[in-house]
Amino acid sequence: MDKAKRLEEIAKEIERCKVCQKGKSGKAVAGEGCPDARIVFVGEAPGRTEAATGRPFVGRSGNFLRSLIKEIGLKEEDAFITSPVKYLPDKGTPSKSDIKHGRLHLLAQLKIIDPKIIILLGKVACFGVIEEEIAINKRHGEVIQKDDQRYFVTFHPSAALRFPPLGKLLKSDFEKLRNIIKKL
Numbered sequence: 001m002d003k004a005k006r007l008e009e010i011a012k013e014i015e016r017c018k019v020c021q022k023g024k025s026g027k028a029v030a031g032e033g034c035p036d037a038r039i040v041f042v043g044e045a046p047g048r049t050e051a052a053t054g055r056p057f058v059g060r061s062g063n064f065l066r067s068l069i070k071e072i073g074l075k076e077e078d079a080f081i082t083s084p085v086k087y088l089p090d091k092g093t094p095s096k097s098d099i100k101h102g103r104l105h106l107l108a109q110l111k112i113i114d115p116k117i118i119i120l121l122g123k124v125a126c127f128g129v130i131e132e133e134i135a136i137n138k139r140h141g142e143v144i145q146k147d148d149q150r151y152f153v154t155f156h157p158s159a160a161l162r163f164p165p166l167g168k169l170l171k172s173d174f175e176k177l178r179n180i181i182k183k184l
Contacts, residue, residue: 003035006112010105014086019101024087026051031082031109038116038184039074041065042106044124044156045085045094056081061158065121068157068171072178080113082106084128099128116184118149119177122156141173143180152177 011030014020020028029046032055041057049059057065069076084102085094094102106128110118120126126134130146136155144151154174160167 003112007031007035007109010108010112014105017086017105020086020105023091023095023098024085024089026088027054028086029054029056029083030086030105031056031080033076033080033082034078035080035113037078037080037113039078039119039181040080040082040110040113040115040117041069041119041121042125042129043081043083043121044128044158045083045098045102046088047158048088051088056083057157061156061161064157064161064167068174071171072174072181074181080109080115082109084124094124096127099124103128103131116150117143117152117180119152119154121154122159125156126153140169141176152180 011028014030015028026046029050043057046056047059050056056062066076069079084099084106086102086105089098118129120129123134123136126132130144130151134153136153140154142153144153155166155170157170160170
């Protein structure tokens, strides 16, 4: 079975998953992009726009992320964009149990895609992928090697929109990312 079909199967599992839906609303947002992506962007959880459309990063912070992706010379269709939590949490920030459960689906997706580098957009992404609590403001722009996988830590675009000084740091991190991607 090809990668696209396997990812579609996971998306259907997420749509049926009662644990994923508990305390959350809207459509499932499994992720989108190239099944053979060398680069995967991992966020936090869907926002209202994402939950309404079923697509990741299509709201205000998503537009910012997508503009940064283009600015460093990547095509969106060559990447994959997702998050550990696949539904909009009713209480805003996802709980640790939400993240831990969603991680099961996310790791299955990452295993299929097998990217060269995974971009961790914020604290929830770090915990959801590598199960580490990382101080983003201290380690942003850093590459982490773990279990034969390369990760790049940076801020979530929504944090950069809320706090403009972080926007400058996020843009600087994406410039570093551009150079890292050239070497992949």
